[in-house]
Amino acid sequence: MNFIEIENYDLDLTLNSGQVFVWKKIGDFWYGSTVNGVIKLHQLPRQSAVQDGKRGIYWQTYPEKDNEKLVRQYLRLDDDYDQIVKAIQHDKHVNLALGKYQGLRLLKQDFNETIISFIISANKNVPAIKSSIDKLSRLYGSMLKVDGLDFYTFPLVEKIAEADLSDLKSTSIGYRVPYVLDTAKVLALKDRNAENSIVNLSESEAREELLELMGVGPKVADCVLVYSLGFDNVTPLDRWGQRFLAQYYGLDPKLSYKEMRNWVQKNFNGFAAWAGQYLFEMIRNSEKA
């Protein structure tokens, strides 16, 4: 496998952080069934990496091999982690989480894939989301053999757009079926220009565009802004978000979504996305225990 040296990047944390649903860990290897093919990743445990002398990520891509650009972009390897930490560590709760979850990162996922994924995510828990996306990929993605295993890439919106209702229902998407179908049709018509037309917009303009799509409300729109378009000062505020704002900062849980967003955007030096991801991780784990 190829190797990229990088510090402060924890694959296990990042791929399990609720920002992405297409990754499976098989043995010591991660396999991601993205719309751009399968990405295979591997990271040595911290101790053995230190003995090895260098910390980094082993990787390969399929069907196109050695696509370093894809991996570098998807994992956001060119982010300045130290600078981001400096920007948000003044906050004591974030600082605590930065210590606990060092190396948790944000990804940059495909635009259409992110939209469809988070429409499906509405009012579901993470295992259920993964299950639905897996079924959807088996139906409309393309099969790819990697290491003797069958993987199904995340479907193109053009494929989903051609789906019929009863097939889509078999993926346990539930009442979101018409949203997924309608939005897939809209995105398919835009023919990959959707992202290009949105990527240069301001945050609020981009959000308004996204909200036009069926099944995309404020929270899902913010997920796309952060996890695909790289707006680092946006945090998707789900029930967990409301919870950490209430528990850690004493905010009224009945604040409107917009009021919560305004508060978050003012308090993390332009990196609310990162602060939010760390706080999300911390409060989610605190309730598991």
Place this chain on the structure above:
DNA sequence: TCTCAGGGGCGAT
């Protein structure tokens, strides 16, 4: 078998 909540959004009010 049952309850409860899940990284919400829609439509009516």
Place this chain on the structure above:
DNA sequence: ATCGCCCCTGAG
């Protein structure tokens, strides 16, 4: 701006 409902699944 608020509120009830929506399909389905995982977790207890």
